[in-house]
Amino acid sequence: MSGVSRRALPGFGLGLGYTMFYLSALVLIPLAACMLKAASLGPAEFVAATWNERARAAYALTFGVSLAAAVVNVGLGLVVAWTLVRYEFPLKRLVDALVDIPLALPTAVAGLVYASLYVENGWLGQFLVPLGIEAAYTRLGIVLVLVFTGFPFVVRTVQPVLADLDAEVEEAAAVLGASRWQTFRRVLLPTLIPPALTGFALAFARGLGEYGSVIFISSNMPFKTEIAPLLIVSRLEESAYAEAAAIAVVLLAFSFGLLVLINLLERWSQRHAG
Amino acid sequence: MPVEPGTEPAPPAPPAVRPAARRKAADPWVVRWGLVGATLLIVGGLVVVPLVAVFTHAVGKGVGTYWENLTNSPDTRHAVFLTFVVAPVAVGLNVVFGVAAAWVIARFRFPGRTVLTSLIDLPFSVSPVVAGLVFVLIFGLQAPFGEWLRANGYQVIFAPPGMVLATAFVTFPFVARELIPVMEAVGPEEELAARSLGASGWDLFWRITLPNIKWGLLYGVILCNARAMGEFGAVYVVSGRIGGQTDTIPLQVQKLFDTPGPHGTPAAFALASVLTLLALVTLIAKVLIEPKLREKPAGGPPAGG
Structure with a gap:
């Protein structure tokens, strides 16, 4: 690979030193301080x-x-990944680019606009609230805004795998008499499961930590619509620092566990693809 | 036409037709257009409607009111100013780190390299609120270190330095993540050649490495900046939300949203439209840069190994 001898190119010591310093000062030491406090x-x-x-x-x-x-x-x-890879339709490139909006749009804007869309006189709320579907300030609203913030992950993990699929496999299935649906279920779906699971885990992890968008659309009531990160903020406002750190450690443990899982999934996914 | 299971005669594959084209035609049109319709509905409902709603609500009372909502409040003006100070500083810190980390990881092999690479991604899996909390725990007034700093005239928490730290934490991986694969794809051959011809480390960086990675660097900076300017949770915790002093644009949006009356929600949307424009510009830049990233290895020196 591209690794070279440390004498052939300069800057190994300086680069590694600075990397370790910055990583420790900004990330590792603060996280350790949180655990110590807890x-x-x-x-x-x-x-x-x-x-x-x-x-x-x-x-x-x-x-x-x-x-x-x-x-x-x-x-x-x-659905979106399949359509974007397999079919041609007008404005396809625009739709493809729009998939990334949730990653670029600040979460506060997402929360603000979702909260106002689903209230009783909002654009979507005026149709949904009479049907008994109340999203603003409820758990449903939190789910909706998290669907928005996590939307790109599954699309972007499945898309490349689908694009790289060998046409011959599907053709072989068709030649052997499989229907389109059988081909999808027995041949394509097993290949798509690993990247879809990776996307699922990424979206899930994103949802667990999400704060900005949720507090806009949730009523933030203890026991009902209070998410875990909000609980940390409440403890901080009471100056209960150690308690806040303790809840943070629980969240950290969970997200690190999930991170390990995502890495394992990705490795599995690559083995399937390769 | 819909195809009954099992009745489709397997056509002898004509080798001239591209397989991809044949695959596209393989699905019955009901499925095809059903899925295209569903995709348009999903992206439309989830993404386009909210985008349109932001601008409609922002300028709903006329462009004059929109401009007033943006410029009349000193708190809002200060929030815009502060965002444009805090985000670039945080991005700058992460650029220096990103270049150093990418150089070390892409050019050298050393023990712990894999661990280091995974540690760089660590901040992505930390909730922004926790990211803010860790700095409050170190630099807050309840902590001995924070108290000592305060006694010597430095305030970190409830002040811009803390906000820079929290923002740098949540945007930590962006630049390094983009640069590592780009630098690996370029390969060290040109740098080795320059080195053997006697170039200094500094020359090497400015004349060879930087021009080779410039698109990747720009890509990382743009993504990093978008996240930095829009960061909410981490900054929320460390800033203390002092109006006109430590509120950034996203924090001010939330404050305005909680304010009843004509200077509340409409002003929140006006300010939110600024952030939305930023997101759209980010996305356009991303679409423009992506082809340049892909052509780089082919246009550069032969990919090493």
């Missing part, structure tokens, strides 16, 4: 801070809405 609580206090009724309700909500949004995104993402 550890200043005794085991009983730690459990009391992270496992009380309000916290459990917040974890359950955060987990539930992120899961629901990620599941919805797998369905939407497969």
Whole structure:
């Protein structure tokens, strides 16, 4: 590969030194400080801070809405990725570019506009609220805005895999008498599952940490619509620093676990593709 | 025409037709147009309607009111100013880091290289609120270090330095992530040649490396900047949200949204439209740069190994 001898090119020491310094100063030491702060609580206090009724309700909500949004995104993402790879239609390039909007649009804007779309006199709320579908300030609203923020992930993980698929496999299936649907279910779907799962995990992880968009559209009521990151903010505002750090450690543990899972999924996905 | 399962005669494959074209025709038109319709509906409902709504709500009361909403409040003006200070500083810090990290990871092999590469992605999996919290825990007034800094005249939390740190944390991976694959694709051959001809490290960087990675660098900077200017959660926690002092555009949008009356939500949308324009410009730049990123390895020296 492209690795060269440390004597052939300059800057190894300086580059590595600066990289390690910056990484430690900005990321590793602050994260360690958070864990130390949480550890200043005794085991009983730690459990009391992270496992009380309000916290459990917040974890359950955060987990539930992120899961629901990620599941919805797998369905939407497969449809959109398939269409963008397989078919030609007007404005295709524009639609493809628009898929990335949720990554570029600040979450505060997403929250603001989603909150106003689904209120009773909002653009979409005027049709939905009479039907009994109330999204603004409810859990449904949180799911909707998380579907928005997580939308690009499944599309962008599935798209390249679908584009690289060998046409011969599908042709072989057709020659052997498989219907289009059988070919999709038995031949294509198994290949698409690993990237779709990776996209699912990425969208799920994004939902767990999301804050900006959610607090606009949620009523932020303890036990009902209070997400876990909001709980940290509440503890901070009460100057309960160690308790805030303890909840943060729980969230960190969960997202790091998910990160490991995503890496394993990606490796599995590459093995399938390769 | 819809095809019954099993009745489709397998046509002998004519080798002249491109397989991709044949595959596209393989789905019945009902499926094809159904899926295209569904895609337009999904992208339209999820993305286009909100974008249109931002601008419609922003200029709904006329362009004059829109301009007033943007410029009349000193707090809003200060928020715009602060965003354009905090984001570039944070991006600048991450550019220096990104170049250093990409140079080391793409050009050298050393123990711990894989671990280092994964650690760079770490901030992506940390909730922005937690990213803000860690700096409050270190630099806040309840912490000994924060107290000591304050006694010596430095304020980090509830002030721009803390906001820069929190923003740099959440945007940490962007530049490095884009640069590592670009630098790997270019390969070290030109740099080795320049080195053997006696170029200094500095010359090497400015004359060879930087021109080779410029599109990748620009790409990373644009993505990093979009996230930095729009960051909410992390800045929310460290800024203290002091109106006219530590509010950035996203924070001011939320404050205006919570303000009742004609200077509330309409002004929030006016300010949000600025961020939305930024997102659209980011996306256009991204679409324009992407082809240049792809052509780079082919146009450059033969890919090494």
